[in-house]
Amino acid sequence: MGAQLRAVRRRIRSVQSTAKITRAQELIASSRIIKAQQRLHAAAPYAREITQAVEAVVSRSANVDHPLTRPAANPSRVGVLILTSDRGFCGGFNANVLREAQSLRALLAGNGLQVTTYVSGRKGIVWHRFRNLDMAAEWSGFSDVPAHANAAEITSVLLDAYGRDAADGGVDELYLVYTEFVSMLTQRPVALRLLPLEIEETTEAPPTGPLPIYEFEPSPEDVLNALLPWYVESRILHALLDSAAAEIAARRRAMKSATDNANELIEQLTRDANKARQAEITQEISEIVGGANALAEASRE
Amino acid sequence: MTLRVELVIPDGEVWAGTAELVVAKTTEGDIGVLTNHAPVIGILAEGSLVQIRPDQPGEPDVYAAVSGGFFSIADNRVSVLARQARLGRDVDAGATQQALDEALQRADQGHGAEEQADVKYYRALLRAAGGSS
Numbered sequence: 001m002g003a004q005l006r007a008v009r010r011r012i013r014s015v016q017s018t019a020k021i022t023r024a025q026e027l028i029a030s031s032r033i034i035k036a037q038q039r040l041h042a043a044a045p046y047a048r049e050i051t052q053a054v055e056a057v058v059s060r061s062a063n064v065d066h067p068l069t070r071p072a073a074n075p076s077r078v079g080v081l082i083l084t085s086d087r088g089f090c091g092g093f094n095a096n097v098l099r100e101a102q103s104l105r106a107l108l109a110g111n112g113l114q115v116t117t118y119v120s121g122r123k124g125i126v127w128h129r130f131r132n133l134d135m136a137a138e139w140s141g142f143s144d145v146p147a148h149a150n151a152a153e154i155t156s157v158l159l160d161a162y163g164r165d166a167a168d169g170g171v172d173e174l175y176l177v178y179t180e181f182v183s184m185l186t187q188r189p190v191a192l193r194l195l196p197l198e199i200e201e202t203t204e205a206p207p208t209g210p211l212p213i214y215e216f217e218p219s220p221e222d223v224l225n226a227l228l229p230w231y232v233e234s235r236i237l238h239a240l241l242d243s244a245a246a247e248i249a250a251r252r253r254a255m256k257s258a259t260d261n262a263n264e265l266i267e268q269l270t271r272d273a274n275k276a277r278q279a280e281i282t283q284e285i286s287e288i289v290g291g292a293n294a295l296a297e298a299s300r301e
Numbered sequence: 302m303t304l305r306v307e308l309v310i311p312d313g314e315v316w317a318g319t320a321e322l323v324v325a326k327t328t329e330g331d332i333g334v335l336t337n338h339a340p341v342i343g344i345l346a347e348g349s350l351v352q353i354r355p356d357q358p359g360e361p362d363v364y365a366a367v368s369g370g371f372f373s374i375a376d377n378r379v380s381v382l383a384r385q386a387r388l389g390r391d392v393d394a395g396a397t398q399q400a401l402d403e404a405l406q407r408a409d410q411g412h413g414a415e416e417q418a419d420v421k422y423y424r425a426l427l428r429a430a431g432g433s434s
Contacts, residue, residue, distance in 0.1 A: 042313030148311040212375040217327045217343030226344045
């Protein structure tokens, strides 16, 4: 066998094993995406109820004055929470969310604010370490199956920082950058302000009809004090779950196109191998014919 | 006329169904809810029990331990939102007792409010498993 043919066959084998791996990853992601979506749906009732309860309290109070809703007079330091994935093999997922985070940070820094960064997900942590960027806190190990406990941990750190003065290393505002699961094919990085919460005055009736006139146990203030941190926590949990679903969907798509590319490459290489084999045979035939002709000529003389 | 009850935690739903009576403990005291109750939003006491009496006759009461959270009542709908919750029948009494002992030890060592809350929650779990408040 010729050297060229051997080299091409070796490449075919290597691409075939890559295709097997990416195909398996694609199938794993396909089965996990359903679970991730179910978790997202399972979390919806809690998020909906808590939002409604907060709306009910806020709409009943003449003026809400709570630290979590009060904008700082002169914000000097802001926090940014970035949600990335723990594992790679998911296409541009992490690159996109980190790019969004970079542009948000550039914007905030342009406004003369100091930015403190909080990162969740191993890929984001590594990205920051590699660039020697400081992180105030980091979490990892749960990006594809986040649980309430993870959200609670992140929230307690963030609320603690939010509760302190900027001079103390606290933050005056908090932003959240994560990837939104739009559909199986589309995942969009989004950046939004988490704290202080924005209270929107609206004259429109809520879609579910007017809110009942609630009584509050023990008092509206106490209820609001208890609810707002849980509301923030529920927002963070929702972002974590959304980001997990987006990560798996991105992985599925990346692995599918990797498998398709590998198969295309195998086809091309198989053609090359056939050509090389044919060239070898042609060369052998022409050598034999040439040899025979030479012998015949020699005997004629 | 029955109450539609759902007990949800951030990760999902723990119990849902129709009931005749729901008893929950707020920071101010126990509140019992029958049909046509006035709309209320209340904060649940830390580590308390929620008792649900299903409207099917003969069905035993459902006890659930909650670690804290709130409930809202409106239009014969009761939503109990707990940060952690478990039904009494799902509680593993042995493991919970062990967890309680550990939490008690940590609380003895002068840790903060979090351990105290854990102790309360584990005690509530055991009470829920026993099926009595």
